[in-house]
Amino acid sequence: MNILVGISKTPETTAKIEFSEDGKSFKSEGVNYIMNPYDEWYALVRAIELKEVHGGEVTVINVGTISNETVIRKALAIGADKAVRINKETSSSWDTASQIAAYAKEHSYDIILIGKETIDYNGGEVGGMLAEHLGVSFISFASKLEFDGSVFTVEKDIEGGVEVVELNGPFVLSAAKGLAEQRIPNMRGIMMAKRKPLEVIEPISDEGFVTISQFTKPAEKVGIKMVDPDQMDELVRMLSEESKVI
Amino acid sequence: MPSNYIALNTLKFILNQVHGLADVLKLDYYSDHDMESMNLFLDAVKDFSDREMAPYFKEMDEQPAHFEEGKIKVHPQVGVIMKKGGAMGLISGIFDYEDGGMQIPMMVHTANTYIQDCANNHMTGYMGLTLGAAELIIHFGDAALKAAYVPKMLTGDWAGTMCLTEPEAGSSLSDLTTKAIPTEQDYYLLKGQKIFISGGDHEYISNFVHLVLARIEGAPAGTKGISLFVVPKNRINEHKGLEPNDVNTAGDFQKMGQRGYCTSHLMFGENNDCRGWLVGEPHRGLKYMFLMMNGARIAVGRGAAAIVMAAYHASLEYAQERVQGRKIGKLGKKKVDSLPTTIINHADVRRMLLLQKVVAEGSLSLLILASKYKDLSLHAKTPEEKEKYHLLLEILTPIVKSYPSEMGNIAVSNGLQVLGGYGFTSEYILQQYYRDIRIFSIYEGTTGIQSLDLLGRKATMQGGRAIQLLIEEIKQSCSEATKFSDLTPYTSMLESELESFKEVLVVLYKLTEQGKFELFTADANHFLELLSLIIIAWMWLEMANESMQAIQKDEEPHKEAFYQSKIHAMKFYFNYELPKTLGHAKILKNVSGLTIDLDREIFV
Numbered sequence: 095m096n097i098l099v100g101i102s103k104t105p106e107t108t109a110k111i112e113f114s115e116d117g118k119s120f121k122s123e124g125v126n127y128i129m130n131p132y133d134e135w136y137a138l139v140r141a142i143e144l145k146e147v148h149g150g151e152v153t154v155i156n157v158g159t160i161s162n163e164t165v166i167r168k169a170l171a172i173g174a175d176k177a178v179r180i181n182k183e184t185s186s187s188w189d190t191a192s193q194i195a196a197y198a199k200e201h202s203y204d205i206i207l208i209g210k211e212t213i214d215y216n217g218g219e220v221g222g223m224l225a226e227h228l229g230v231s232f233i234s235f236a237s238k239l240e241f242d243g244s245v246f247t248v249e250k251d252i253e254g255g256v257e258v259v260e261l262n263g264p265f266v267l268s269a270a271k272g273l274a275e276q277r278i279p280n281m282r283g284i285m286m287a288k289r290k291p292l293e294v295i296e297p298i299s300d301e302g303f304v305t306i307s308q309f310t311k312p313a314e315k316v317g318i319k320m321v322d323p324d325q326m327d328e329l330v331r332m333l334s335e336e337s338k339v340i
Numbered sequence: 341m342p343s344n345y346i347a348l349n350t351l352k353f354i355l356n357q358v359h360g361l362a363d364v365l366k367l368d369y370y371s372d373h374d375m376e377s378m379n380l381f382l383d384a385v386k387d388f389s390d391r392e393m394a395p396y397f398k399e400m401d402e403q404p405a406h407f408e409e410g411k412i413k414v415h416p417q418v419g420v421i422m423k424k425g426g427a428m429g430l431i432s433g434i435f436d437y438e439d440g441g442m443q444i445p446m447m448v449h450t451a452n453t454y455i456q457d458c459a460n461n462h463m464t465g466y467m468g469l470t471l472g473a474a475e476l477i478i479h480f481g482d483a484a485l486k487a488a489y490v491p492k493m494l495t496g497d498w499a500g501t502m503c504l505t506e507p508e509a510g511s512s513l514s515d516l517t518t519k520a521i522p523t524e525q526d527y528y529l530l531k532g533q534k535i536f537i538s539g540g541d542h543e544y545i546s547n548f549v550h551l552v553l554a555r556i557e558g559a560p561a562g563t564k565g566i567s568l569f570v571v572p573k574n575r576i577n578e579h580k581g582l583e584p585n586d587v588n589t590a591g592d593f594q595k596m597g598q599r600g601y602c603t604s605h606l607m608f609g610e611n612n613d614c615r616g617w618l619v620g621e622p623h624r625g626l627k628y629m630f631l632m633m634n635g636a637r638i639a640v641g642r643g644a645a646a647i648v649m650a651a652y653h654a655s656l657e658y659a660q661e662r663v664q665g666r667k668i669g670k671l672g673k674k675k676v677d678s679l680p681t682t683i684i685n686h687a688d689v690r691r692m693l694l695l696q697k698v699v700a701e702g703s704l705s706l707l708i709l710a711s712k713y714k715d716l717s718l719h720a721k722t723p724e725e726k727e728k729y730h731l732l733l734e735i736l737t738p739i740v741k742s743y744p745s746e747m748g749n750i751a752v753s754n755g756l757q758v759l760g761g762y763g764f765t766s767e768y769i770l771q772q773y774y775r776d777i778r779i780f781s782i783y784e785g786t787t788g789i790q791s792l793d794l795l796g797r798k799a800t801m802q803g804g805r806a807i808q809l810l811i812e813e814i815k816q817s818c819s820e821a822t823k824f825s826d827l828t829p830y831t832s833m834l835e836s837e838l839e840s841f842k843e844v845l846v847v848l849y850k851l852t853e854q855g856k857f858e859l860f861t862a863d864a865n866h867f868l869e870l871l872s873l874i875i876i877a878w879m880w881l882e883m884a885n886e887s888m889q890a891i892q893k894d895e896e897p898h899k900e901a902f903y904q905s906k907i908h909a910m911k912f913y914f915n916y917e918l919p920k921t922l923g924h925a926k927i928l929k930n931v932s933g934l935t936i937d938l939d940r941e942i943f944v
Binding site: 108123124126128163164167168171276278279280281282284285287288317318319320 | 349376377379380383384387391427429430432433442444897898899
């Protein structure tokens with residue numbers, strides 16, 4: 095079974111996000127990056143598990159610059175067989191999906207897995223766009239994926255229950271919690287990763303549909319004001335006039 | 341548990357920028373590795389520690405290892421860690437490829453185990469002792485011993501221990517009495533008992549490989565008659581299966597700290613059927629054991645340094661959240677109607693936090709430097725370089741072991757103090773760190789033993805060559821740092837400390853010339869503290885120098901605030917800690933002799 099897994103690089107969860115003066119980009123100084131957990135823990139690991147049972151090959155694909163190769167190496171250390179990096183700073187979900195689709199069309203994959211969203215932009219858009227580009231089915235938020243040798247069975251959590259879908263490949267699936275269990279790369283895997291192929295290809299020209307006009311941070315929390323228990327009138331006034339909650 | 345137990349960015353700063361891991365990776369022996377793979381490995385260890393170690397830290401204290409129905413019960417996660425840690429390469433990593441290892445530098449090994457220690461100091465000894473025991477067999481055992489034991493130890497299927505102490509022989513190993521009786525077979529019959537055996541027995545490992553010091557019947561008295569044996573709990577029979585080897589657990593020791601790390605009392609040969617296989621040559625056991633012991637001493641310093649780091653983060657987190665008291669206003673009075681502030685804004689709380697920070701990060705820097713010296717002593721390009729770094733490692737080892745342990749006790753005590761009364765309650769983790777760290781100044785040679793080793797042996801070896809090399813290294817750092825005018829006051833202070841230290845050496849060496857050997861080492865503890873203070877100042881100067889360079893070059897990966905915090909901590913250390921050298925130097929120069937030749941009645 096040949097599986098393509100889309101992986102992204104995101105700031106680590108504890109990173110403090112700052113934006114540039116014009117508010118149109120995000121400052122990367124001092125920020126540590128990780129592989130997007132939904133891509134790594136669920137999509138990639140489930141792909142490797144399926145390969146281990148059914149044979150085949152797992153290819154990871156990333157759209158990004160050379161600085162992304164650290165997370166690509168990690169994917170190879172965890173167990174992917176080879177990697178492709180499309181050499182472009184992606185500008186939007188559409189851009190990412192277009193680039194991956196162009197590569198996937200040239201190759202034959204039984205299934206394509208990707209995290210349900212990245213933890214920085216939380217768009218959750220790439221999977222659907224990718225499926226549309228390729229003209230294949232898309233299953234979102236999958237928490238279970240099985241293959242009996244001919245048919246795939248997918249489970250996804252829905253409001254009040256679980257939806258079970260049976261289908262044949264190829265399809266695109268976005269991975270949610272439960273699909274697999276995180277694998278931590280071992281030292282031998284890390285050493286082997288250096289010897290696995292990492293192909294760098296140039297991007298297709300793509301007409302972008304999205305421009306970023308402004309990033310803003312949520313308003314800072316206002317400091318706590320202490321009100322004496324004897325001053326209930328003052329408390330009511332503050333809640334009404336300052337906080338405007340009553 | 342606090343949400344954060346380590347500053348990984350500080351660890352990488354010290355490893356990569358201050359002590360230049362990249363330089364070590366250029367050596368032929370490490371040529372299969374690069375910075376990217378080493379950083380990836382450390383990130384993986386952090387993930388492993390987050391998931392498999394930190395969540396069990398408090399639990400292991402609250403449900404301590406204990407002896408029950410003839411067996412030692414430990415937390416089930418110990419078994420998980422041995423298997424998963426073995427599979428990750430955490431036991432095998434530093435060994436040669438031909439021995440099943442991956443030839444990772446000691447610098448990276450120290451960094452990786454330090455992360456684990458920060459996450460859960462009750463857990464790391466199980467893997468660490470297995471690594472140490474395997475190292476002894478690899479270095480000194482014959483091919484048959486290696487093939488029989490090492491592979492399963494490196495995967496974590498079997499565990500290793502070191503068995504030195506006996507009920508009447510602790511620091512004085514020359515008095516040990518465990519016997520090894522020769523047989524006509526390839527093994528000896530062992531008889532005796534060993535106490536304080538860390539990780540000595542439990543139900544989650546199928547075999548324990550004990551490295552036992554014993555005296556072959558008829559061997560000379562003293563340390564020269566001691567040999568080293570591999571004594572498995574279960575020996576390998578002719579069918580390649582396991583059968584009991586007459587090694588029994590008599591009990592355990594309940595402790596004030598590290599309660600999840602079992603400490604056993606083992607009986608060898610109660611039924612005259614305990615077989616042991618000689619490692620290397622007869623009567624050279626103590627020499628062999630010291631290979632493991634030197635590594636173990638660095639590991640003890642690492643464990644203590646890690647506890648200080650974790651405790652610092654726990655108290656820092658509390659200080660940033662706890663609201664109490666008000667800042668002093670411009671007129672020197674508190675405004676009672678102003679809003680209370682978080683306690684991190686009070687000067688005395690900041691003093692306690694900064695003390696922890698300088699001890700934690702200064703110790704870490706020293707550990708990584710010592711590990712670099714270990715790498716260079718083994719794999720530097722020329723024999724002269726190897727010898728130089730070997731001597732530097734020798735002189736640093738007692739300090740690497742003792743400074744984090746002794747100052748760690750004080751630093752963690754300050755961490756607990758930050759929490760006030762809450763620090764004393766079991767609701768908060770500081771009390772556990774406070775209890776855990778106490779053993780580290782006792783493990784693997786007490787501070788007293790380390791002091792004697794430093795002054796009595798290391799400071800005089802090769803006519804004081806090691807000390808001379810150390811002073812040259814420090815002077816070199818001072819010289820490099822003077823290119824930044826902001827640092828020159830501190831380089832001057834450190835150079836002045838070196839001059840004062842040399843004066844102390846003159847006084848002490850004169851005592852040996854006069855044959856006053858007991859007087860020479862009587863205040864060895866103050867000598868160790870004096871040199872430790874100077875060495876940690878050196879570490880902080882190195883960190884400040886690197887930070888200044890990074891700011892000047894506008895260098896990533898850290899923000900300027902990160903580098904400024906290092907410079908500020910250096911200033912704190914030089915102003916608050918380094919002046920303590922004065923008292924030690926005065927005591928050493930006075931040579932009062934008040935602790936020797938005493939009439940016992942003085943303690944009445």
